[in-house]
Amino acid sequence: xxxxxxxxxxxxxxxxxSRFGRCMYFVFYDTKTGAMEFVPNPNxxxxxxxxxxxxxxxxSKGVDKVISGEFGNKVKALFDSLKVQLxxxxxxxxxxxxxxxxxxxxxx
Amino acid sequence: MARxxxxxxxxxxxxxxxxxxxxxxxxxxxxxxxxxxxxxxALRLADYxxxxxxxxxxxxxxxxxxxxxxxxxARRKLATALVEGRPILFQGGPVYFDxxxxxxxxxxxxxxxxxxxxxxxxxxxxxSTDITSCKEKIF
Numbered sequence: 001x002x003x004x005x006x007x008x009x010x011x012x013x014x015x016x017x018s019r020f021g022r023c024m025y026f027v028f029y030d031t032k033t034g035a036m037e038f039v040p041n042p043n044x045x046x047x048x049x050x051x052x053x054x055x056x057x058x059x060s061k062g063v064d065k066v067i068s069g070e071f072g073n074k075v076k077a078l079f080d081s082l083k084v085q086l087x088x089x090x091x092x093x094x095x096x097x098x099x100x101x102x103x104x105x106x107x108x
Numbered sequence: 109m110a111r112x113x114x115x116x117x118x119x120x121x122x123x124x125x126x127x128x129x130x131x132x133x134x135x136x137x138x139x140x141x142x143x144x145x146x147x148x149x150a151l152r153l154a155d156y157x158x159x160x161x162x163x164x165x166x167x168x169x170x171x172x173x174x175x176x177x178x179x180x181x182a183r184r185k186l187a188t189a190l191v192e193g194r195p196i197l198f199q200g201g202p203v204y205f206d207x208x209x210x211x212x213x214x215x216x217x218x219x220x221x222x223x224x225x226x227x228x229x230x231x232x233x234x235x236s237t238d239i240t241s242c243k244e245k246i247f
Contacts, residue, residue, distance in 0.1 A: 065232060077204050077205060080204075080205035083121075085222055086219065086220050087217055087218070087232055088218040089215060089217040089218075090215070090216045090218065091216070091217075
């Protein structure tokens with residue numbers, strides 16, 4: 001299973017980004033291999049349509065779950081139709097490592 | 109200017125993207141019939157679930173008359189595809205998807221649930237079942 005997390009920096013210790021469309025980095029984590037990939041968000045400074053463009057980027061990686069602080073209305077509808085689960089942690093200061101740890105624990 | 113269309117509520121998108129005919133005419137410049145998602149949902153509710161138009165229209169959150177109109181369109185398109193042997197594509201339409209949001213008390217986090225037929229729901233982060241459904245959209 002592949003998971004996408006929005007990140008504010010390009011290290012595992014950086015804090016999750018609370019925006020989806022205009023986050024700094026996307027982290028793609030593969031629960032099978034444990035591989036983590038940081039991709040800078042090309043739509044970071046977009047004036048319009050950052051959300052749908054980001055959905056396209058994330059969906060092209062074959063992601064099953066997306067974790068972020070907030071999703072816009074357009075984004076939610078798009079992910080619903082793509083059958084991607086959205087998760088919004090209430091604590092905005094979670095780091096990428098802490099989130100990934102939760103998925104590692106699930107496997108055991 | 110015409111009044112904008114009301115969004116129709118859908119449970120799930122169709123499991124396939126479309127259908128193609130078998131035989132001679134397969135893929136020979138045949139213009140596909142585009143069936144909108146709302147038309148697909150109308151067919152599903154009325155012909156597959158066997159609910160009447162009033163019940164179905166409540167589920168899609170539109171009026172009974174609108175539902176009947178969408179359903180009639182769907183039937184016509186389907187018949188055209190069958191008679192003329194044209195491929196069918198499911199696409200577009202003024203729709204939104206019904207996703208149920210839940211709140212996990214352990215994490216705490218919000219998440220939506222896509223497998224609506226599944227009864228037991230666990231938090232995707234901590235796998236706890238200590239969750240409540242949230243009716244209103246807080247975000």
